[in-house]
Amino acid sequence: MMRRWFSPLLSLPLVLGLAACQPEPPQSVGDTAPAAAEIATIPDDPDPALWVLKDDDTTIYLFGTVHILKPGLTWFDEAVKDAFDRSDELVVEMIEPEPAEMMKIVSELAIDKTGVPLRDKLDPEDRVKYEAAMTSLELPLNAFDPLDPWFASVSMSLVPLMKSGYDTNSGVEDALTSSAKAKNLKIIGLETPRQQLGFFDNLPEDVQIRFLNFNVETIEEMADGMENMVAHWANANIGALAELMNAGLEEEILYETLLSNRNANWAVWVDDRMDQPGTVFMAVGAGHLAGESSLQEQLKKRGFTVEQIKY
Structure with a gap:
């Protein structure tokens, strides 16, 4: 049975940039076929969830993204495309x-x-498991030895996804940013690259190691877990996404650092932005728009009404 699984690909787009800073993944593709009973189905016509909040002169759309996808998934249409086309600026993480x-x-x-x-x-038992995982990924055992545990954890989690056909250039932000540039829209980043990597780097080392051990334990489930996550995203299954986001984040410091604190900060940004006229398309990791600490919940605490757009 598939265990609960967390991916920073629901949360931090900069982890994709790490693909250029790690060993090249092997070209051979292993057996990554999902168990049908365990994995949700990606629809032919994905309709990811979209929300909106507005007042007399300001509209902000909230759209949950996945930072890495397989090429060819047609999500940028219908209500999502309509909302984007109405917008004056794009806001990304x-x-x-x-x-x-x-x-x-x-x-x-x-x-x-x-x-x-x-x-x-690593403890002797954890080291054995780590080296076995590296061998299964066809990576040199010493590939990450000079690096912090958080970097090894995030980097190795990308390898099975890339072997399974996911493309770091096919994420939602890539399509949105390209379209925004083509339309000469203003593009705003909520965080800096250094801030994003700092979320991991500032974690205590023992927490980083436990996060690494969790990813090692679930490395064979990464491709199926990602497929499941994308399917729930494509089907606008918010409850399932919230459950996935909790997996691997049982430690309060991880949950607060990667999710809840950032959502609270972004809610302040949205609150301030609502004082200015215009239409904004705000695209952040889908995990931030699911669960009890979601951006929508943070905004509701500030008195805003956030409605999901049905389409």
């Missing part, structure tokens, strides 16, 4: 940095400063 800047940030934040190899930080 982060504006992607140039590759050189990304490498600079990674070198400053992801490289371990203690000189202790990653594998030497």
Whole structure:
């Protein structure tokens, strides 16, 4: 049975940039066929959830994204496209940095400063499991030894997805940003690249290691878990997305750092933005728009009415 599974791909777009800073994934594709009884079905016509809040002169659409998808999924149509076309500006979690800047940030934040190899930080039993996972991914055992546990955790979680056909250039933000540039829309980032990686890098090392161990334990489920998550997103199944977001985030510091605190900060941004006229298309990770600490719930606490658009 599939265990509960969390992916930062519901939460942090910058993790995709890490794909350029890790070993190239093997070209051979392993057996990643999902168990039919466990995995939801991606519809032929995906209709992800879309919300709106408005007053007399301001409208803000809220759209949940997935930061990595398989090519060819047609979600950018109907109500989503209509809302985007009505908008004057696009708001995303982060504006992607140039590759050189990304490498600079990674070198400053992801490289371990203690000189202790990653594998030497793991308990003997956890080290055996970690090395087995690296072998299953066809990666050198020492590939992440000079790096912090959080970087190893996020990076290795991308490998089975890329082997299964997911493309780091096919995420929702890529399509939205390209369209916004073509229309000369203003594009705003809620966070900086350094902030996003800092969310992980500032976690205590023991928390980083437990997060790494969780991903090691679920590495064989990553592709099925991602397929399931995308299906729930495509079917606007918000409850299921909320449950997925809780998986792996039982530790309060992880939940607060990656989800609830950021949602609270974004609610302040939305509150301030509602004082200015215009129409905004705000696209953030789908996990931020699901669950009891969602952005919508934070906005309701501030007195806003957020309605889901049915289409």
